[in-house]
Amino acid sequence: MSGARLAVLGAGAVGRSVVELAAEYGHTVTAVADSSSAAVDTDGIDTEAVLDRKAEGGTVGDADPDAALDADYDVLVEATPTTLDDAEPGFSHVAHALDRDRHAVLANKGPVAERYGDLRELEADSEGQIRFEATVGGAIPICSTIADFGASHITAARGVLNGTANFILSRMAAEGLDYEHVLAEAQDLGVAEADPTFDVEGIDAALKFVILSNVLAEGDQEFTLDDATVEGITDIPGSALELAAEDGRTIRLIGEATPDSVTVAPRLVPDDGPLSVTGTLNIVQLETTHAGRLNVSGRGAGGPETATAVLSDVSRLTE
């Protein structure tokens, strides 16, 4: 879809980048909302003014946040923070758009990981479509690659989908430091959040692999976070990485998604293999039925990176 009118919900790093880059992709932002305010203009909001206001005063406009939901738009961009269980308010935002026969593009993992069946049901009753490339691996085209091959031709997806855990493990291995030390460094650099639980306990990675299993299962089975076997990296001592390195291996937080299971755990991988990406890079390996293995890697997080995935999804929508 070209020349789309976008309503952007969520004004964090991803939402702000979508607003900033939309014009470059030929789209118009007709509404933007954060948790306490909204800016709405059917002819297109003044993106620069809105972003300046957000940076200075913390709000995007004077309207009520719900005004963005009722604005004039073709595509709703759901970029509010990921929530678990009922995945609200993200889920209702998407439901609202589908109810109006509008499209929804998600950067929020919650609804796709926790309520995939509900989403697909709503989509079936709507003229609108949902897309969610941005929920898995930031700028890396994973969902669209699976769609290109056809989900039935992909038997498994595995890889590294959490930059924070990967940064910590690769720093521990390279510097011989222990977990606590590297975590503190990652927090100073802004790579890890003040509360790193989601990343280091493997939950963030698990949500992404749950989404991939939902895609691979093609409706035969539905997955949520509860169906995933998840282990984090907090118990790994520096000595384990040293022993791995002596043997030409290293440890990475690896997820595996198949049409019938989801696991995330620290695993031993060859030091020089494709899965031992360093720093905050992400990689996904797709196991194909007739074409061997496909490796796709790149930046798995960040505002402009994830916004790139969102805007590519908007382009993929059919009118």
Place this chain on the structure above:
Amino acid sequence: MSDAASEVQTHTIRLELVDEPGELLRALEPISEAGGNLMSIYHERGNVTPRGHIPVEVDVSCAPDRFERIVDSLREAGVNVIQAGAERYDEELVVLLVGHLVETDLSDTLQQVEACANASLTDLSLSAPRGNDESSSARVRLKTKSGTTEEALRKLREIAAQKDLHVIEPLTGESP
């Protein structure tokens, strides 16, 4: 099959052949005649022994009593049999164990792994901190029988869980 004598296993036979046409075929005939199922032949043509022979490794699947017959008939046919071992440990498995390894009796852990997981320990590297508070790590290299790696891993997980140890497994789905 419960009868151990009739249980089909994979056996490895190492032969040395004279570098002459027809030699390989002559060595394989007794195997098929004795009812052995040829699994693989590794013919190291470029690798000549000091005596000018060519080493060949043959994997045969059959019951143990048949295997003896195969080896006998090979020797009768004048084929040079270097080594004939029963069950071949031909898959390597490297795992890391993390936790209170010494306090939970590492040698007992490893004995259990060898006994229950049907694996043989080929290398162990331990890194234990001073004092008892911190976790220690061990890198364990095991040889398992072809096709049983998944089961060995499952047993290993059980043993580790009993002792509250953490297993960092290799990614078995990934080929080298």
